[in-house]
């Protein structure tokens with residue numbers, strides 16, 4: 119049962135506590151229902167373990183940011199450890215290995231350091247426009263290709279020119295299998311009931327799955343590192359991030375195992391998230407055409423028809439900046455973040471949060487904040503204007519200062535190390551897409567509009583909208599021409615990263631450039 123001093127929560131049953139009602143799918147819905155009943159800080163018992171869910175922005179700021187030195191652990195994951203030996207940065211406990219990996223990411227993913235990756239981000243974003251121009255119906259997977267190719271190029275110095283590139287399917291299959299394994303409910307609750315760990319492998323399919331997925335991931339991630347090492351040997355440097363990690367391996371305190379898992383964790387954390395954001399943007403623009411119209415007007419006024427937007431333009435486009443913030447608020451990529459855990463007991467508002475407690479931030483709901491206080495007007499709607507009226511988008515007379523603008527990227531010492539890289543990708547693509555295209559409802563064969571469902575999201579810890587149909591058309595002929603021209607000019611930037619391409623990819627690259635001519 120629930121110990122005295124813990125925050126309130128749903129009634130428990132013997133032994134299980136609340137384990138039988140813990141949501142395994144879309145946890146933010148259930149978390150929000152409970153928050154309405156038990157408050158912005160409530161607890162759940164999973165066997166002997168405690169979970170605390172924060173839906174109150176002030177509690178998030180205090181516990182996950184200010185007291186980050188005691189809330190920077192992750193909950194234990196025996197399954198995760200079987201696969202990655204505890205070296206996967208996203209899931210790793212607060213260990214010396216995690217600290218070394220974190221330092222390695224901090225040194226190289228700073229705002230200054232990532233600015234050198236802008237050319238490839240811009241070039242890939244131009245290809246995204248080009249891809250959509252030529253096959254608008256596959257925009258959804260084109261966006262996935264974009265984010266995979268950017269991250270592969272920036273981190274591992276090797277791009278993927280098409281969605282059909284072998285590496286894309288291999289990486290996505292490995293990642294899907296791994297994510298599915300880590301989902302709550304897909305393996306026995308070995309962390310809560312440790313005796314289950316002792317089941318011999320021949321009776322525990324999940325243990326065999328762990329081994330298989332471990333091999334799958336290692337083959338990819340360690341293989342990529344080997345490729346870079348080989349290129350360094352041949353003096354074919356192309357400035358990738360992992361190239362620098364390899365060159366400074368000893369100084370950064372990274373051994374071979376850490377390096378391989380580190381590169382893989384960055385790939386996993388950086389791909390699906392970036393594309394999910396852009397896909398959500400398109401969904402919102404279709405569902406809220408007024409916002410799209412205002413975005414179009416602003417970008418036409420500032421950028422015009424004769425050139426593509428650049429990052430510097432953003433300064434003069436408050437409405438587009440508001441669209442960017444509103445997309446983060448409207449559909450945060452990780453609705454309940456990634457769970458933290460406490461390294462020592464904490465006291466907050468008269469409650470005791472014991473050592474080893476898992477803490478979720480119910481990001482999806484605290485930014486709507488309909489529970490503690492109505493922070494926003496019409497929180498369920500996509501209304502960029504709110505960010506023109508107040509800094510944090512909150513309604514008149516409400517203090518929004520607990521809502522750090524970095525909230526979509528997590529908290530404290532665990533805050534997303536790819537934040538600046540991701541935000542650059544987001545800024546470039548939001549501007550590009552609004553500059554280039556009209557996004558409208560698709561029309562079926564009978565001439566009816568095909569509705570989009572703004573609630574149809576994929577299940578998982580980082581969520582993307584389910585694939586949807588829409589009509590994407592270039593806004594003017596002049597803009598379409600500029601896209602063709604810029605795509606052609608991007609060839610130079612691409613060539614540095616076009617290493618190890620298959621014959622099919624080489625042919626595709628040659629054909630698409632000839633086509634652009």
Ligand code: HEM
Pocket residue numbers: 207208209220269383384385387388389391392395451452455456457458526527528529530531532533534535536537539540
């Ligand atoms: C729109 C894009 C992205 C979003 C919304 C996002 C969001 C997040 C969030 C919410 C967390 C958990 C933070 C916490 O525990 O409080 C996180 C962690 C992480 N992210 Fe991102 N992320 C994005 C892109 C990226 C990119 C591009 C990279 C790498 C190049 C990356 C690498 C990581 C890593 C390695 C962690 C684990 C950090 C740790 O546990 O110490 N992310 N991200």
